[in-house]
Amino acid sequence: MNIIETHNLTKSFGSVIAVNDLTISVRRGEFVAFMGASGSGKTTLLNILACLDTFTSGEVFIDGHNLAALDEEGRRVLRANKIGLVFQQFHLIPYLTALENVMLAQHFHSVTDEPAARQILGDVGLAHRLHHRPGALSGGEQQRVCIARALVNEPPILFADEPTGNLDEENECNILALLQDLHRRGRTVVLVTHNPDLAARADRIIRLHHGKVFEP
């Protein structure tokens, strides 16, 4: 059963074709890495799959929902229920504490649940950092807050775009271990990276080149 499917997906920005006639699928519970050089279309593809962006042609199914049939509000609801996002730049709100940043995601999803937010921050190893603002946290800790925020509403799919791009090697290792752990507990994880060592930890690698799947 595929939780993600694209058929002949194309996305162009003017004359630039960022994703070119792409047909891929990801099974439920799979840990997949999208790999490719900078500019190969990884982020563009991820944005489309995460319902953050529209596409030019082709079809996309997320957990059985046809994205082409959804309007902005429909995509918003699907994103709220199915998708967790981890960003390279973390994108934490600087004036809210770690706990509040996580609860913010709960708020916009449904209602805030502080015990659940504490629990999830504990799970990523930040039980002692709940009331710190992002500025007082290390890069690795910030990324873990970001992961906790992505997970707090229990989405089945986690998208992580270069999640360790801004981290040192030790933290990179920790974050990857965390993603692997999530995968072991049943989540579908899509990791975008240009680092072959990280990609190698995934169940499967999809290599992109100029917006197409590239089979070496």
Add this chain to the structure above:
Amino acid sequence: MLTQMIFHSWHRNPRRTALTVTTVFLATALISALLAITVSVGDQMARELKSYGANILLEPAVDGDYLDTQDLPRIKEIFWRHNILGFAPLLAGTVTADDGGEVAILGTFFDQPLPVEGEDDFHTGQKIIAPYWRIDGAWPDDARPEALAGARLAERRGWRVGQTLTLAGARPVVLSGILESGGEEDELLVVPLALAQELLGRPGRADAARVSALTVPENRLSAKARANRDALTAEEYDVWYCTAYVSSIAHQLEEALPGARARPVWQVAASEGVIVGKVQLLLLVATLAALLAAAMGVAALTAGAILERAAEIALLKALAARPRHIALLFHAEVTVSALLGGALGCGAGWLLARHLGQTLFGAPLAMAWITVPGVLALAVAIALLGAWLPVRQIAALAPAEVLHGRR
């Protein structure tokens, strides 16, 4: 947490917040002062314009008849008695002067005390209804044989202030002052009514009386009443009667003084209403302009805030926040600024109204406390109106481009 978000974003960019607060503050200060003026300008300006003359002339209903001065206090007993600023009876005639020549005299009230219920120490006379009279010397005392000589008459006869004249062969009268009115009085010897009645042998009588009343601008209803009072429906009649139109006050004067006919002096009365109406319109336009300018200021500031916080907005969108929900944050933020600016504006407006009232009308304008919530609501309205357009941009903001730090 949301309150916290609003609060933090509110004071995170103190310069912009201060600008927003200042914008709303300036507008509400101006608006509340203008409002206070608009409300009181009717009364105050009518009062001012009154200094250019009485607006109702009371005459005997039948030509050749006279008014009984005993009836005159009833002028202050009509429904709109509080709008009657004052009145002065008029009695004209000629008497012989020292030199044997004739002199035209006018008997009237200068500053006559009159017992009136509910108004202690009420005085009436030319001093009240003709404040534009310029006196060289002093006003005569109504109870003494004193007189004002019209400027041109005095010049012709070579009369001076302080001189004693002998009228009608036997009556000594002291010239307390020389009068410059710019009107017919400049040719007359103006004396207390009682003295004129005695000299002319017409006790208790007057030819006419000038009445000065505060009136509201004429409108369609009063015009209809003027054209044909019988054409008014009962309801219209009640409204007309209970409104301080010059025509309804004149009507009530006729009811109070059966032998009299009250004639509005339309020139004065009509221009009063028109001028007050125009000034109020002007103030209203100025108020609207202030409102619009402030809203535009808030719009520019909010647009800046949205641009600056694009990343945060994009994140909230990625976290599945509804655009409506995000807009609420910005609306709440400007509302807080608006309330602060509005509260300060109310205070400044109050001071401004006091000051303006003092310069314009010589009396501080009262600002009703009831206007405070009104002005606060207006402040919020300005802010929300201003924020509305830029906040709509939130819906169009694409999170994909902002969030992944492209290029």
